Amino acid sequence: MFPVNRFPMSPTTERSVNMSIEKSSRIWARDLENAPDLYLCFRKKFHLGRMTAPAKAQIAAETDFALYVNGSRVPVTQFPDFEWEKTFSELDLSPHLHEGENTIAVLVWRLGMGNATHRLCPGGLLFALSAGGSVIRSDGSWKVRKSAGYRSGNCRFSSIPVGYRFEFDAKVREDWTAADYDDSGWEYAAELPRPAADGSWNRMKRRPLPPLQEIPPGEVSVIWQGEVLLPVGNAPAGSSGEPFLRYILPENAFSGWKKGWNGVSDENSGSPYPLPLSPGGKSIRLNPPQQGIDGISVILDLGRETTGFPEIEVECEGEQDAVTLEIHHGEHLDDGRVRSKILCADFSDTIHCGHGRFRFCHTLRRIGARYLQLFFTGKITQCIRLIYAGVRETLPILPEVSSFAAPDTLYEEFRESAIRTLRNCMHDHYEDCPWREQSLYAYDSRNQMLYGYYLWGNYDFAEASLDLLGENYFADTGYLALCAPSQDKITIPVYTFTWISAVYEFVLHSGRIGYIGKQLPRINAILDGALKRKAPGYDELYSPGKAEDFWAPDAPDGTIWNFYEWTGDLSGSNIFPQALYQIYLSEALICGSRLNHYTGNEKQAERYRTAAHALQKAIDRIFWLEEYGCYGQFTPEAAPRQKPYEHVQTAMLQADMIPETRKQQVLQNILRNKTRTCTYSSMMYFIRGLMNTDEQGRRFIVSRIRDVFLPMLKSGFDNLWELPEPRALYGYSLCHGWSAVPAYFTNSIVLGVTPLSPGFKTFRVSPFAGNLASASGSVPTPYGSIHVKWQIAENGKMHVDVDAPRETEPRIELFPEYNRG
CATH class of the missing domain: 2.60.120.260 (Galactose-binding domain-like)
Incomplete structure (x- = not known):
């Protein structure tokens, strides 16, 4: 077009x-x-x-x-x-x-x-x-x-x-x-x-x-049309309250309507929808509204979550010069409308139409949407011909995706949803979601990078995002900004720590040892600053900062937000000390130690390693809740009646911080749902943590993944949600990068591939079968793909075949349940 x-x-x-x-x-x-x-x-x-x-x-x-x-x-x-x-x-x-x-x-x-x-x-x-x-x-x-x-x-x-809407x-x-x-x-x-x-x-x-690549817009579907009554004062459709919408019969809405217009000629064909609309295809003529009606509206389904530039072609027949078109975009359909107005956000743009035909594509800001809703208002006296409305998709250039196959096709369907989600959340950098924010967060992108390594080996893309995050640094607090590049004054301390983990994982997967020198001064400055902030009353623990700097709804001027995930007190409590702050700091210290080791700075490496191990022992002792048989987010003294969080337990399990004498107690509390379930952002820790337990704990991962992701598949939406309840009222996204953990589960956990040294020079192969009898697939490395194929024999033993680049060395280590007999 x-x-x-x-x-x-x-x-x-x-x-x-x-x-x-x-x-x-x-x-x-x-x-x-x-x-x-x-x-x-x-x-x-x-x-x-x-x-x-x-x-x-x-x-x-x-x-x-x-x-x-x-x-x-x-x-x-x-x-x-x-x-x-x-x-x-x-x-x-x-x-x-x-x-x-x-x-x-x-x-x-x-x-x-x-x-x-x-x-x-x-x-x-x-x-x-x-x-x-x-x-x-x-x-x-x-x-x-x-x-x-x-x-x-x-x-x-x-x-x-996102910024401003266009007119x-x-x-x-x-x-x-x-x-x-x-x-x-x-x-x-x-x-x-x-x-x-x-x-x-x-x-x-x-x-x-x-x-970015631009994909020519494809076929969309008209799935609803109706009349519009504007709020009091004839405000634009999305600016002051919501317009009243009323469905009207297609024979009254569309000029030239006749049975069979949608390809179905049966007298009892039912709904005329969906009506296809393609660039260069047949257009739809919308009748003008009846007297007393303010306008007409059409909802279009893009067929899947799509990110790119809004594109439209319309003809106002006759001499109409006072027609206003609002283009609303969103992911949710509630109350017969695209939910484009969320709290203080308004995902709509305005075009003032003149008579005749015009084509328009806005290329100065991307939108992310599953649905578009068009509101035609103003002085509409003749038909409006809708020739096309859709999105010119924009995508990053990525290597060919890795492979995975298993007898249970749900694994592949979950993985495909994860791939679509990750792609929609990758443009010039990683984005938390393509619709609502389009922001680069360290925590979200750490997940996206890690999951992507097992799909594309997207090292250049990951490096660019790591650079942006590392540049947005606050020297006064020793933390990175919440997003990058941004003007944010707020920081989340553990997001800074996960950036350090992400740098380490980048080097481990990409083999780019030289990159360490670029970020190591900042990493060491962050860790040195953290080790200086002792927690009041606890010489073995650390504090995220001064209490007067903590952000809270009743303290909006604060700059330090003690957030971990969207559940309970983990979304922002200022009770201290907090276990997860200490756990993420210990992980960052371990990663910082290894990065210093790779560059030959053994003195600094040993310092961080010693501090991490001492901190882990203190966490185990100070946050143990004897009454519950697991660990608290707060100390027993600070919160005696707290309910334990799964996030705390699994993050400690994956770091191997829990003594064997307590590990089984913690695991049983997780299996019996006696801890508050983690959300999708921390599912990587859930999977890694339970993989570090026993056969019963590992099998629990499969049931959780099915419970979490099967409802999303059944919903008809082809991407993975931000939270279990994607309520439109609060703008929860139906396409969120941090939820794409199935891609990691299939190609890292089921195939069992984990790098042990930078660039997969040495790597471990420890496949996890779950309920599968066999699986095969590939994992990208800087030297080419590793191919793994395994099968469970009748005697229960696992047979594994590995084909790897000659520059790499595999180490096959089977779990005990696959090595019996």
Whole structure:
């Protein structure tokens, strides 16, 4: 539907940076450097001679951009970054440039606020092109003006992490990106200093990952249509309360309706839905509303959770020039509507339609959705032809996915749901969810990285996210920010500790020992700071910080949020000391010790290892609840009537912190559901912890995974939920990366593959059968895939075949239950 060209990334050299973008000027519209929610259009016409070499272009902008070459959009967007070191993309534009006159056009959107996904930065566009014997750089000869179609300065929140909603006037009919467009009335761009007065735009850095792939939009289904009555005051459909919706019969809703329109001609064919709608296919003509009705609405099912750019094609028949279209997106269908308004968030955007036909794709902000709902309101006097509405999907470039097969196909179905979920939560970095936040959290992404290692070996992608997280550091508290890159002032201490664990797991799986040096100074600073913060009254335990800095609903100015997972007191109690803080710190100390060991810093490695072991002994002694036969989140003195948490028990089990004399008591409490069940975010600890018990504990994992994930499969939604009760009222996501543990379970636990040294140089193979008689599959490594195939013989013994790259060495260690007889 839209002219989109696919250009390969150009080969990278440090010399090319110095030749081009570092010498380019930061340009912008005069006096608008700090304007929020601003849409600017830039143009540059230039002449090229005969091209005998690839045409290299480099571009960077604040906050995002759409690049057009002679009228066609290049599928590239701005990579997330920090204001002091902006990223640029390098592209080969040869396929679309030609000898003679050419035009570069760039639409730039400046968010103009700091939030959970973006750092506040003054406006700017940098561009450089080397082609045909010429070098074209951004400078004062470029033309600029505010976008005539997009409304700037609107500043209507979608959600705090996502930013602002857009409002577009489709009545503005001009192709300002075309080569022959007359821009003589535009102003010349202002050249702004680099670095800026606040230190931003100081350094430039090549984006670490290639641009996202764009998948042409496919078939969607109309699943509902009806009438709209707006709230009092005729407010837009999603702005003040919710509109009243009423279903109307298809013969009254659709012009030209007749039986069999949906391919079913039987008189008793029942519901006409779903009605297919495809790009270039048959359109649907919507009748105007009856007198007294404010508008008409249509709900479309995208068929699955889809993340990308909203795309629509509509025709307002006749001379209608006062029709407003709101596009709402979401994952839930409640009360006959797409649940797009959640607490203070509003996932809707606005287009003002003019008469005639128009096509529109918003490429400056991704949306994540399963459903779209269109609200047509205003002065609708004639039919509206809906030609298409959907999403142009965006996906990262990933290696081929690993394999897995088992007689029980549920394992494969769970795994496929996990793969879809992870893909939807990966764009320029890992995202917690593609709909509501699109934020990079250390805890969520640690899970996503680990699970992804067993699918794609996605080392480059993981490294880019680790870098972003490590850069967002608070020197005063010794913690990382809650998200990255972000303007967050809040931190979750254990998220910082899991970042250290994630760095260690990255090195272990990728074999990139050299990466340690990049992050080790920060890791050591974090751990050294943590070891200095002794818990008041407990010389052997540690504190997350000063009590006056703790965040709580009644202390919103606090910056330290003592969160572990969304259940009970683990979501934010300020009773201290807390077991999970100590457990995660001990894990980070062990990981920090190993990272220092890999780099030859044995003194620091031994210091952290000694501190971790001492802390683990203290946790066992101080948090043991004799009455319950397991461990508390709080000490018995601080909370004598507390109910134990499964998260605490399983995190200690996986770290082998529980003495043998107590391990069976703890396990039985878990098996008998006498501990508060962990949620999906900590299921990795649940699986690892129970794998470290006995046959009974290991088998319990299978029943839990079925209990958790089978309802999701049966729901008809093809991704994995954030929480057991995905209530739309609170915005719980139906696609959440931290829940994709089935991918890890199948390819790491069932196949039994675990690296023992960096890069799988040595690795353990300890398959877990559960209720299976056989399984096979592969695990990626830096040297190629490991292939494992195992089978249980009639005598109960397990036979294992391993085919591994020659650079790696397997160690087969079977569980006792598979080695009998």
